[in-house]
Amino acid sequence: MNSLGGESGLSCVPDTTIDEINIDEIDSLLFPGCMDIMSLNYEERFFDFIKKVSGNVKIIASISSSPFLLAKAGVLSGKNYTVGMTEEQRDQVGVFEKENYSAELVVQDGNLITARGRGFIRFGICLGKALNLKFDENWYRE
Template sequence: MTEQKKAAILIYPDFSNYEISIVSAIFKIFDKEIVVFSAEKNAVNSEEGFHFIPDKTLTEFDINDYDCLILPGMWCFPDVLCDDRYLNFLKQFKGNKDILIGSISSSPILLAKAGVLEGKRYCAGLYEEDIDTYDFINRDYVVKTPLVTDGNIITAVGKAYREFAIEVGHKLNYDCDDEWFTGIKKPIRAEDYTFFRNEE
């Protein structure tokens, strides 16, 4: 039996944990191992104020062990955009069609600067002024929609974090229900909030 490949999650200062909370839950449901990477092994603060200890540094990444890479958004992307350690790490994925890349909110700007999005349609949670500021962003490929899948690259705006997670699951051939994590249904019915243990 072939060992299942792992999911790599990239974190950086002020990353948005909530934007990857559901995709992480889906990995857990399907027993997919998650390995968290950052530039250093020191604690990394999320934008919500939590402190995360990465499993490995970027230099420890072996692409043969992973079939997907997830990039959360970040509160202040210019700081990360100036850190060559992240950009040099991401450059290895340019033209690589064998690994699924999921990038949400502001994080597609990192992929764009690293050249990974050349010729790819994508969306991003960026202000128009930011798009105009950086010459490596080609407006012809920026789509005004909540989620875009172009080949092996999935991008989404931050508010589409549920749809983003479901799409990542689908691309990994997981049997994800499109209605997972949809929140409260109205009208409120008692039967929708009566739960039984699944013996399986």
């Protein structure tokens, strides 16, 4: 057990559910990656939520394995993207457009920012700029 009460890692308790969220109050979406992203593969309510909200938000940012969620929801359609999955994994899940994949660490296409996990510093800087946050990007080191 760790100090957070779990076996390992960080625990997170949600403030609300996707059914209770006022979509008009959301200005951006941020999706972290995780080791077991495929456990969400059949959560259609979640993908419906992503589709519904994606048209109303200023920025959608997704890193590591989580661009899978955007692809499955149709948000990556016609967009340049990257993801922390191998070509074999991308082919296996069958939701990614091969022609729009980039091997870059961070890819921004309009209001969509995607990144591979090891690009987390560049991803954070890109997201901060997209949200017009004030920060010293030189403080962060790769």
